[in-house]
Amino acid sequence: MRRHDAERSRVSALRRTLVPAVLVAALALSACTSTVEQSSSAPAGDGTPQAGGTLRTSVVDPGGDLDPVLTASPGGTGVVDSVTEKLAIINDKFEASPVLATEWSATPDNLNWTFKIREGVKFNDGSTLVPADVVATYNRIIGPGSTSPAKGSFAGLLDTVQAQGESVVFSLKKPFADFPVLVAGNNTQILPASYEVGSWKNSYIGTGPFTVKAFKPGQGVTLEKNPSYWNSDKIYLQTVEYKFFKDQQARVLALQSGEVDGLYGEPISSNLTSALDESKLNVTSDPTTGFSAFAFRVDTAPFDDVKVRQAVAWALDRDAISEKLYDGQSIEGNDTVYSSIYPVTPTGLEQRNANADKVKELLADRKIKFTITTSSTEEGHALLIQQQLRKFDNFDVDVQILSSAEYFADGDNAPWLSAPATISYWGSRPVPSQFNDNLYRTGALWNASHYSNPTLDALFDQYDATSGKDERAKIVDQIAEIQWTDVPVVISAFPNTRRYLSKKLHMPYTPGNIDYTNVWIEH
Missing domain, CATH: 3.90.76.10 (Dipeptide-binding Protein; Domain 1)
Known part of the structure; x- marks a missing residue:
């Protein structure tokens, strides 16, 4: 795997050096008899933090009521994490x-x-x-x-x-x-x-740094600092206003107009953010292990045929996906969950990229028709894949875009878990087991492909039971070979987390979480 156009990445040299090392430390953290003391970090940003002020931010409308136990949408999770x-x-x-x-x-x-x-x-x-x-x-x-x-x-x-x-x-x-x-x-x-x-809408109960002052479905949430919060000395903001928008383009326009103070938390393709004047913003780009999973229902035609799944994987131009969606700021994916910033990654797999000969070999003259279902968050990704697949006579692909509320609806029959082909963003996780156990394991609640492989399940267990790097490397090679061969999920890239922040907003980077500790805004 390689990082695309590393020179263009806004990742500092220090972070590029530290990321692999800290992931090794993350594994060491969980060693058998580890004990972890509470850590504290210095206030973020330049200058002295100011207490008070209002942070205006945005998410794609999660739709309806939120519940910490059930909420799956990225925007809804951000709101819940601010209160609980x-x-x-x-x-x-x-x-x-x-x-x-x-x-x-x-x-x-x-x-x-x-x-x-x-x-x-x-x-x-x-x-x-x-x-x-x-x-x-x-x-x-x-x-x-x-x-x-x-x-x-x-x-x-x-x-x-x-x-x-x-x-x-x-x-x-x-x-x-x-x-x-x-x-x-x-x-x-x-x-x-x-x-x-x-019942969360009746109490908005939680121990977190903010309480819900007002919740207006379809419009937004206003949060106020929790006066009894146990770590209140590290919470500088007085108010956080979450504004709900119908799609990512609307979020970008809100930042451009000054209606909000930053874009963070949810992935946004670079074709939408290219119009932003970055000289007026603090823009950061950090490598992650997160990805957009293009999942196929392996128990449903046409994806019950592994050759069809493999053909789709070989038809995709991953370099173009990285350039057009992520401005080249990503790590190339090869249909396994293993970003190259993990301390243990697979070896020996052929890197997939657009290959007409492979597609022809797998499908001959067959015509494969299907619909990609996704939310507005991944609309650009779905349309780009549709465009790439339509270059081949073998594919006839439609795209269905749903609201976040529709796509991530509660229950097993939610479109993101039941439609034949879906694209869903999976936020960065510090260990690959969190992806494997939810995306590939037999019967897992988030197994959108409905894939089942007892051999793979057993390998997951072997990996989880050991912490030795050499032993894990052998297991990872076996896991990755099965994921690559059976390809229930296409993983084209691991995009950097990019944040577009107002110059008055000082916010430390935390992967995969919304954490307002040490966040402050000039006012």
Whole structure:
């Protein structure tokens, strides 16, 4: 794999040097008997932070009501993360960093993990956070009938969760050396033991830095600083205004007009941001492990034929995808989840790119007709793929664009999980298991391709049970070969996270999270 046009990337030389190293540290963090102390970071940006002020930001309208247990859309997740908290968060070093847990440790076999719960934390209704709330949160995720997207990360792994004094003990069914990163995943926000799924609109309960002052469906959310927040000294903003827009183009126009103070949190193709005057903004570009998954329903024609899936993969011009969607600021993908910034990556695979001979060899004169379904967030990606495939006589491709609310609707029948061909963005994860367990594992809730391979499932378990780099490298080669050969998901690129910020906004970079700690705005 290679980085496209590295000279054009706005990544500093320091970050390019540090990213692979910190990912190694992230794995070391989860070693058998690790204990992590709370870390603090210096205020971001130049000058002295100013308390107060209003940050105006934007997301694609998540539609309807939000719920920490169920919300799957990128925009909705950002709002929820501003009001609620998890046991840990992924920091700028790609490490699991303490939040509602202050430290953790594991037994030598990585089967039992103990998390000490932070004392003195209050929910925004005045009640005190206790270990029983953590236990109830995870039982809610993995319980019978749960439709939480987080269930896929813990089903088959988490056996029991029990309070033990001021701590919570997670007992696993199988060893998992990177378990702390799972508790930093989406939909793992800690809620009261009495919480009922679907009721968040009645209370907007959470322990986070902000409370909901006003929620107007279709328009936006206004958040106010939580006066009882346990880490309030690190929260400088007084107000955060989330404005809802119908698509990414509208978000760009809002920044261009000065209606909002930044674009961050959701991926935006470079063909939309090219009109921005970057001299008036602080623009950052950071390599990540996130990607847009072009998933095929392998149990539905025409994608029940592996030759069709392989032909689509060989028809795509990945260089053009990187240039046109990401301005060349991406790492080339090869239909596996392994970004080259992971410490262990596959070897020996032929790099796919547009190859007419391969397509002809696989399909001969067959005509393959299908529709790509996606949300407005990935509209540019879908249209570009449609354009590329139509260059071949073998493909007749339509595109269906849905609102974020429609595409990421709750339940198993949501379009992003049920349509024959979909494109969905997966935010950066510090360990590949978070992609493998949700996107490829048999029966996983987010397995949009409905793919099943017992051999692959067993390899995932082997990888999770070990932390040795050499042993993991052998397993990764086997995993990647199956993903590449069966190709239930096409992964063309790992785009950098690009943020377009007003020069008055000072915001540290955190991969895959919305974190307003040490964020401030000049006013």
